[in-house]
Amino acid sequence: MADKVTIADVARAAGVSRQTVSNALNTPEVVREETRRRVLDVVEELGYRVNLAARQMRTGRSRLIAARIDPEQDGINGSVGDRFLHGLTETAAAEGYRVLLYTAKANGDDGEIAAFDDLLGAHEPDAFVLMATHHGDRRTSWLTERGVPFVTFGRPWSEPTAAGHPWVDVDGAAGTDAATRHLLSRGHRRIGFLGWPKGSGVGDDRREGWRRALAEVGLGTAGLFTETEDDVAPGEQAARRLLDADPEITALVCASDSLALGALHVARAPGPAWHAGGHPHRPVAVVGFDDTPVAKAIGLTSVRQPIGEVASSCLRQLAHQLDGGAGAPPEHLLLPPSLVVRASG
Amino acid sequence: MADKVTIADVARAAGVSRQTVSNALNTPEVVREETRRRVLDVVEELGYRVNLAARQMRTGRSRLIAARIDPEQDGINGSVGDRFLHGLTETAAAEGYRVLLYTAKANGDDGEIAAFDDLLGAHEPDAFVLMATHHGDRRTSWLTERGVPFVTFGRPWSEPTAAGHPWVDVDGAAGTDAATRHLLSRGHRRIGFLGWPKGSGVGDDRREGWRRALAEVGLGTAGLFTETEDDVAPGEQAARRLLDADPEITALVCASDSLALGALHVARAPGPAWHAGGHPHRPVAVVGFDDTPVAKAIGLTSVRQPIGEVASSCLRQLAHQLDGGAGAPPEHLLLPPSLVVRASG
DNA sequence: TTCCTTAACTTGAACGATCAAATCATGCAT
DNA sequence: ATGCATGATTTGATCGTTCAAGTTAAGGAA
Numbered sequence: 019m020a021d022k023v024t025i026a027d028v029a030r031a032a033g034v035s036r037q038t039v040s041n042a043l044n045t046p047e048v049v050r051e052e053t054r055r056r057v058l059d060v061v062e063e064l065g066y067r068v069n070l071a072a073r074q075m076r077t078g079r080s081r082l083i084a085a086r087i088d089p090e091q092d093g094i095n096g097s098v099g100d101r102f103l104h105g106l107t108e109t110a111a112a113e114g115y116r117v118l119l120y121t122a123k124a125n126g127d128d129g130e131i132a133a134f135d136d137l138l139g140a141h142e143p144d145a146f147v148l149m150a151t152h153h154g155d156r157r158t159s160w161l162t163e164r165g166v167p168f169v170t171f172g173r174p175w176s177e178p179t180a181a182g183h184p185w186v187d188v189d190g191a192a193g194t195d196a197a198t199r200h201l202l203s204r205g206h207r208r209i210g211f212l213g214w215p216k217g218s219g220v221g222d223d224r225r226e227g228w229r230r231a232l233a234e235v236g237l238g239t240a241g242l243f244t245e246t247e248d249d250v251a252p253g254e255q256a257a258r259r260l261l262d263a264d265p266e267i268t269a270l271v272c273a274s275d276s277l278a279l280g281a282l283h284v285a286r287a288p289g290p291a292w293h294a295g296g297h298p299h300r301p302v303a304v305v306g307f308d309d310t311p312v313a314k315a316i317g318l319t320s321v322r323q324p325i326g327e328v329a330s331s332c333l334r335q336l337a338h339q340l341d342g343g344a345g346a347p348p349e350h351l352l353l354p355p356s357l358v359v360r361a362s363g
Numbered sequence: 364m365a366d367k368v369t370i371a372d373v374a375r376a377a378g379v380s381r382q383t384v385s386n387a388l389n390t391p392e393v394v395r396e397e398t399r400r401r402v403l404d405v406v407e408e409l410g411y412r413v414n415l416a417a418r419q420m421r422t423g424r425s426r427l428i429a430a431r432i433d434p435e436q437d438g439i440n441g442s443v444g445d446r447f448l449h450g451l452t453e454t455a456a457a458e459g460y461r462v463l464l465y466t467a468k469a470n471g472d473d474g475e476i477a478a479f480d481d482l483l484g485a486h487e488p489d490a491f492v493l494m495a496t497h498h499g500d501r502r503t504s505w506l507t508e509r510g511v512p513f514v515t516f517g518r519p520w521s522e523p524t525a526a527g528h529p530w531v532d533v534d535g536a537a538g539t540d541a542a543t544r545h546l547l548s549r550g551h552r553r554i555g556f557l558g559w560p561k562g563s564g565v566g567d568d569r570r571e572g573w574r575r576a577l578a579e580v581g582l583g584t585a586g587l588f589t590e591t592e593d594d595v596a597p598g599e600q601a602a603r604r605l606l607d608a609d610p611e612i613t614a615l616v617c618a619s620d621s622l623a624l625g626a627l628h629v630a631r632a633p634g635p636a637w638h639a640g641g642h643p644h645r646p647v648a649v650v651g652f653d654d655t656p657v658a659k660a661i662g663l664t665s666v667r668q669p670i671g672e673v674a675s676s677c678l679r680q681l682a683h684q685l686d687g688g689a690g691a692p693p694e695h696l697l698l699p700p701s702l703v704v705r706a707s708g
Numbered sequence: 709t710t711c712c713t714t715a716a717c718t719t720g721a722a723c724g725a726t727c728a729a730a731t732c733a734t735g736c737a738t
Numbered sequence: 739a740t741g742c743a744t745g746a747t748t749t750g751a752t753c754g755t756t757c758a759a760g761t762t763a764a765g766g767a768a
Contacts, residue, residue, distance in 0.1 A: 024754055035718045040756060050716060067484035071419040072754035075723045080416065082463075082486075087449050094656045100445045104432050107464045116486055118427075119452045119462040139412035141427075141461055250660065279660050311439045312660045315595065315624055369724055380748045385726060395746060417724035420753045711768080718761070723754105731748070738741080 023066040032060040043068070074142070083110055083336060084118045084143035086130065094276045095248070097310045098325060099149065102171065105329025106147060113337035118143055127156040134160065145336045151175060151185070153219055158183055167339055169332045173350075175219030184339070184348035186331045190220060190307075191227030193321035193355035197271050197305040198231035200319075200357055206269040206303060210242045210260050212253060212281055213273040221245075224273045224307060242267065246277070253280025261302065269303035269363060275313045275320055278306030282318060282362060303363030317361035324353050368411040377405040388413070419487070428455055428681060429463045429488035431475065439621045440593070442655050443670060444494065447516065450674025451492060458682035463488055472501040479505065490681045496520060496530070497564055503528055512684055514677045518695075520564030529684070529693035531676045535565060535652075536572030538666035538700035542616050542650040543576035545664075545702055551614040551648060555587045555605050557598060557626055558618040566590075569618045569652060587612065591622070598625025606647065614648035614708060620658045620665055623651030627663060627707060648708030662706035669698050 029036045034057060042049045042057035049057070060066075074080045085106055088099050107117045120137055122130040134157070137143055144167065148157055151172035161168045162183060170185045194211075201209050211228045214221035229239050241264055246256040253272070257280055261267055270285075272278035285302035306313050309322035331351050339348075374381045379402060387394045387402035394402070405411075419425045430451055433444050452462045465482055467475040479502070482488055489512065493502055496517030506513045507528060515530045539556075546554050556573045559566035574584050586609055591601040598617070602625055606612055615630075617623035630647035651658050654667035676696050684693075 022754095025756095026754080036754090037719080037756075038717060041717085044756085048716075053716080069420075069487075069754050070485050071416045071425065071487065072723090073756075074416040075414075075420060075725090075754080076756045078723085087445075087452050089449055094660060097442060097445070097656070100432075100442070103448075103464065104434055104466065107432050107466050111466060116482075117464040119448065119464060121449065121452050121456060137461075140415050142414075142416065311442070311655075312657050315439060315657045316661060367724095370726095371724080381724090382726080382749080383747060386747085389726085393746075398746080414724055417753090418726075420724080420755090421726040423753085709768100711766105713764105713766085715764085716762085719759085720757105721759100722757080725753090727750105727752080729749085729751100732746085734743105734745080736741105736743090738739100 023064045024069070025066070028057065028060050028064060028066045031064060032057045078142070079144055079340075080142045081115050082118045082141055082143040083115050083145050083147060083333070084120055084134075084137050084141075085147040086133075086149065087119045087121060088149075089121070094250070094279065094310050094312050095274055095308055098308055098323070101325040102149065102329050105326040106333055109330040109333040110337075113333060113341075115144075115333070115337060130157055131160050134166070138164075138166065144340055145169070147171065147332055147336070151219070153217065167336060169336050171328055171332055173219065173352075182348065184335050184350065186328050186335070186351045186353065188323040188328060188355050189352050190223040190321075190355070191230070193307065193323075193357070194224045194227030194271055194273075195231045196227075196355075196357045197307075197319075197321055198228045200359065201269045201271070201303055201305065201363060202231070202235060204303070204363070207237065208242065208264065208266040209237075209269045209271060210244070210264070210267045211239070211271050211273075212256055212260065212277045213243065213245050214248055215245045221273055228271045248274050248276055250276050250280045250283075253277035254283045255280070257281035257284045267302070269305070271305050273307055275306035275308050275310045275318065278304050278318055278320065278362075279312060279316070282316065285362075305357075305363050309358050313358070313360070319360045319363040320358050321355050322358045323355050327353055368409045369414070370411070373402065373405050373409060373411045376409060377402045423487070424489055424685070425487045426460050427463045427486055427488040428460050428490050428492060428678070429465055429479075429482050429486075430492040431478075431494065432464045432466060433494075434466070439595075439624065439655050439657050440619055440653055443653055443668070446670040447494065447674050450671040451678055454675040454678040458678060458686075460489075460678070460682060475502055476505050479511070483509075483511065489685055490514070492516065492677055492681070495565075498562065512681060514680050516673055516677055518564065518697075527693065529680050529695065531673050531680070531696040531698065533668040533673060533700050534697050535568040535666075535700070536575070538652065538668075538702070539569045539572030539616055539618075540576045541572075541700070541702045542652075542664075542666055543573045545704065546614045546616070546648055546650065546708060547576070547580060549648070549708075552582070553587065553609065553611040554614040554616060555589070555609070555612045556584070556616050556618075557601055557605065557622045558588065558590050559593055560590045566618050573616045593619050593621055595621050595625045595628075598622035599628045600625070602626035602629045612647070614650075616650050618652055620651035620653050620655045620663065623649050623663055623665065623707075624657060624661070627661065630707075650702075650708050654703050658703070658705070664705045664708040665703055666700045667703045668700050672698055 025036050025039050028039045039057050042054045046054055110117050120133045122133045146168040148170040151170045153175045173185055173187045174182050211225055213225045232239055244256045244260045246252040270281050272281055281304045285304055306318050306320040309320040313320040335349055370381050370384050373384045384402050387399045391399055455462050465478045467478045491513040493515040496515045498520045518530055518532045519527050543554055556570055558570045577584055589601045589605045591597040615626050617626055626649045630649055651663045651665040654665040658665040680694055
């Protein structure tokens with residue numbers, strides 16, 4: 019049990035000073051080649067590993083990156099956060115970092131800021147990864163003011179994007195655009211959009227992609243859009259509303275898989291609503307967003323975000339900022355999603 | 364920007380020594396009431412918070428608990444891990460701990476053990492939380508040998524349960540037992556079981572619950588059981604096999620929601636298999652296991668594990684072991700699941 | 709030779725906390 | 739009075755690392 023090999027043990031065994039060992043490991047260029055090799059051999063032999071707590075004390079760096087784990091909302095869209103965390107953790111390990119989890123109660127931004135404060139006072143993570151940016155996000159300004167490094171999965175929807183903090187995002191509009199084109203190519207002409215209340219950056223962006231795809235082929239969007247809370251039941255009601263109001267609609271693009279699932283309930287199990295209208299059966303194509311496990315399970319066509327790539331980009335960007343050049347300007351990366359076509363449309 | 368308030372700052376401001384401040388915070392009973400109060404006031408005023416890195420150096424305790432984040436398998440059962448992590452993180456915060464994530468490539472136990480080694484050498488978590496224990500689990504013996512505290516979500520399937528490490532588990536047999544009774548109460552008599560290959564502790568346990576529920580009412584299980592890999596497509600094939608072989612079967616209990624989903628594909632969209640057998644339509648009740656988001660989405664009756672409780676029990680047990688009495692014997696907690704009845708059965 | 713520069717390495721201090729032992733009162737029995 | 743246990747507080751050392759400054763030796767220019 020060769021427990022607790024310290025840098026001093028290595029120094030003694032290699033016949034050099036502590037500092038030389040430290041240099042051989044962290045600043046190899048200042049150590050003579052031969053010495054470096056000898057030290058590294060001893061390190062290997064004794065199984066030395068730096069004690070991060072001690073290093074942190076001296077350098078102030080913990081090699082910890084904090085990320086939030088959300089309470090699953092409806093459990094459907096939750097899987098995005100899961101994949102994201104997994105991606106973060108994997109890339110973090112490759113870059114010599116670890117992911118530290120935190121939660122925040124429902125108090126919104128302020129609740130999360132309180133969590134920041136707690137963490138910074140105790141475990142002192144080197145950086146944060148934030149998800150779900152939104153208009154007037156107070157979290158980003160709080161961190162910026164304090165000079166705490168962070169990246170966001172999501173654009174800053176309010177500030178001018180030119181300056182500001184580094185971020186990675188998925189081009190939601192491109193996703194719904196592709197979904198809409200796909201439906202057009204299958205012959206659909208009246209294509210509705212089932213979205214969230216206006217004012218959310220993400221939701222508005224996704225609606226915009228649908229709008230512009232229709233506009234490009236000269237189709238308007240009047241009466242084709244409705245909005246509701248992001249859950250299955252509301253989605254079902256909203257879809258019914260939309261389909262009842264306009265009997266010509268044959269396809270729906272949805273802002274999330276939750277909504278799409280609600281829409282599918284209407285599309286697949288035709289109810290009295292349009293029996294009354296004279297349609298014994300009315301096939302409506304549905305496209306969701308996020309390609310969650312549920313989408314796969316029920317054969318729902320959906321827009322897939324490259325979550326793994328987003329995660330590793332976020333983390334690499336942080337690692338670069340923390341370890342490498344602090345001078346480089348914050349990067350902004352917009353990744354394209356892809357459409358996964360299944361039975362629903 | 365009153366950055367970096369140290370214990371020395373507090374000591375100076377309160378007119379006492381560093382050690383007294385430390386005592387006032389960590390061992391209040393040795394400090395005079397009046398002094399304690401004065402120190403605590405200054406702590407409040409200056410916003411002092413212990414530097415965990417420094418403390419860790421001295422005490423060897425990081426207040427970090429490591430847990431693995433799995434790569435989502437089929438994405439369906441993955442949500443269990445997600446809920447579990449969330450529960451851990453919440454309870455951890457309440458107990459003054461944080462959850463540190465790690466991943467392990469596909470190398471099985473040895474891969475995870477390598478991750479243990481890495482973590483212990485670097486961030487030195489105080490304990491581990493393991494999931495998915497199985498026969499001959501090498502991880503638990505590795506940790507035990509090294510005296511690293513840990514709990515498992517899952518019984519030790521090999522060792523005698525009396526001694527050993529602390530664990531928390533859900534009574535899977537009770538779950539399938541309840542599911543089977545439920546089906547019996549609805550009039551089903553020939554109830555099949557769709558499970559995993561024998562030899563997995565969890566799978567065998569779940570099959571046993573089904574078996575004993577049938578046995579209690581005098582029913583046998585011959586020809587009612589089949590096994591397959593835990594995924595949707597294999598589940599579908601296995602279900603078809605079982606239903607084809609025995610036309611009397613009217614209900615299926617499944618070892619997971621993935622399998623149940625496969626079974627539902629057969630049950631809800633009757634194929635030629637029993638058209639040929641003379642049944643134009645054959646309603647088969649299906650019950651899954653885990654109550655994943657997919658189950659909720661498609662109306663699948665499923666056995667719900669109290670994941671949140673499992674997580675908080677795991678964590679409280681660790682916290683107790685780490686902070687409180689080290690003398691207490693390891694606890695073993697078997698929690699009952701509950702049946703969530705939906706349209707599928 | 710003497711001085712200066714540079715490369716290679718060493719030494720002492722410091723990060724911020726806690727442990728262990730020492731100090732200083734205080735009260736009480738002898 | 740003296741001694742002694744007890745309670746409250748302080749002092750010095752230490753955890754393992756890296757920073758900043760210091761030392762040593764070798765090489766080159768004056």
